[in-house]
Amino acid sequence: MINKIAKDIYMIKIPLPENPLKNLNSYMIRGTERNLLIDTGFNTEICYDALSDGIKETGIDMNNTDIFLTHLHSDHAGLCDRIASPNSKIYMSRVDSQYIKTFFNINYFENLETFFYTLGFSKEEVADNIKNNPIVKYAPPIETEYTEIEDGYTIDLGNRMLKTVLTPGHTPGHMCLYIENEKLLFSGDHIIFDITPNITQWKGFYNALGQYIDSLNTIKNMPVELTFSAHRSPTGNCKERIDELLNHHETRLAEAYNIVKQYPGLSPYDIAAKMTWSIRAKDWKAFPVVQKWFATGEASAHLDYLEDKGEIKSSNIDGQIKYWTIE
Ligand SMILES: [Zn+2]
Incomplete structure (x- = not known):
């Protein structure tokens, strides 16, 4: 149409x-x-x-x-x-x-396995995501x-x-x-x-x-x-929408910061689980794994931003990234 x-x-x-x-x-x-x-x-x-x-x-x-x-x-x-x-x-x-x-390349998601693991995903969820992620499944030919x-x-x-x-x-x-x-x-x-x-x-x-x-x-x-x-x-309206998007991220940054403050030492996956999402699923467990991947990626982007601003810090504990606030 x-x-x-x-x-x-x-x-x-x-x-x-x-x-x-x-x-x-x-x-x-x-x-x-x-x-x-x-x-x-x-x-x-x-x-x-x-x-x-x-x-x-x-x-x-x-x-x-x-x-x-x-x-x-x-x-x-x-x-x-x-x-x-x-x-x-x-x-x-x-x-x-x-x-x-x-x-x-062919090994993109295989190479990302460790990366997903560091964000807090289980091995089973990583395998499920590699199989079902539309970015890989419906991509144009690599050449x-x-x-x-x-x-x-x-x-x-x-x-x-x-x-x-x-x-x-x-x-x-x-x-x-x-x-x-x-x-x-x-x-x-x-x-x-x-x-x-x-x-x-x-x-x-x-x-x-x-x-x-x-x-x-x-x-x-x-x-x-x-x-x-x-x-x-x-x-x-482009300008109004930009302001809404800027405000949205301000709110999300505050939300992510407060979760890190309240629950120190969580992974991006666990922080994402505590954030609010507008998806039709009963709770975090019921999220399809691809949506968990998007949500965790989104949480990570906010955590990176806060870390860049010097408001939080991260540490790799036994292969997983965990976050704390800087007082
Ligand atoms: Zn896109």
């Missing part, structure tokens, strides 16, 4: 069944030189059918179309290789593309070639110029796309209007939450009148 949301811009709604994100908003921009497809969906048949039907409905030919991926996550990148024509460039930030090359781009890179469609804005946080190299003369922003997963973008800990990417907050301020300082985001309802 497609919606024309602006002159020569279509939104293609891609369903993400059994996923709390519910749908991916993919965007197709008709240019006079080239067309541009922004984000693609998981590498599954359901997503492929929705995307290819949507593209057909726009009447646009992939032979004249390039693809821009806001970031490396499989619900955005999954279908890029399948939907591309031999003439299509697949743009991705150099940072995320290099991250895939460095870390997302996909990306056209690596930097912050401020311009994609010229003939009738429109789109400029990349590097917004690290949700992933190490997340990028938004900005059309200056229309004050129009494609915000990807950096700004989502009715759910909070997941911020997690990444190997080799320091203080993800601190970087995310800086990236929210980058966008806050830009003139934006129209925003199109990648999940759920596509648009809303």
Whole structure:
């Protein structure tokens, strides 16, 4: 199903069944030189059918179309290789593309086993997550070639110029796309209007939450009148949403700090179990392991931030990270 949301811009709604994100908003921009497809969906048949039907409905030919991926996550990148024509460039930030090359090899999750264990997961939960995590299951082929781009890179469609804005946080190299003369922003997963973008800990990417907050301020300082985001309802008031997201993380930081203060010496997994989550599960034990993985990653990102600020400290005790407040 497609919606024309602006002159020569279509939104293609891609369903993400059994996923709390519910749908991916993919965007197709008709240019006079080239067309541009922004984000693609998981590498599954359901997503492929929705995307290819949507593209057909726009009447646009992939032979004249390039693809821009806001970031490396499989619900955005999954279908890029399948939907591309031999003439299509697949743009991705150099940072995320290099991250895939460095870390997302066959042994990615095997290598992460120890990492999960240090966060407090049991061996059984680590094995379950490796098997069921959609980031691995629905990823594009590892050998996909990306056209690596930097912050401020311009994609010229003939009738429109789109400029990349590097917004690290949700992933190490997340990028938004900005059309200056229309004050129009494609915000990807950096700004989502009715759910909070997941911020997690990444190997080799320091203080993800601190970087995310800086990236929210980058966008806050830009003139934006129209925003199109990648999940759920596509648009809303960008500046108000940024303030809500900044407040949300302030509240979460206070919550994490108070848990560490009240229960010194817990692992990120146990701290996550004590935080409040808006997921339909009776209690922490009933969380599907993939959701525990997201929650623990989110807790870790907040703990990293607090540690960077000098409010808490961590220690590795028998292979697991534990936290204490600094009085
Ligand atoms: Zn994402």
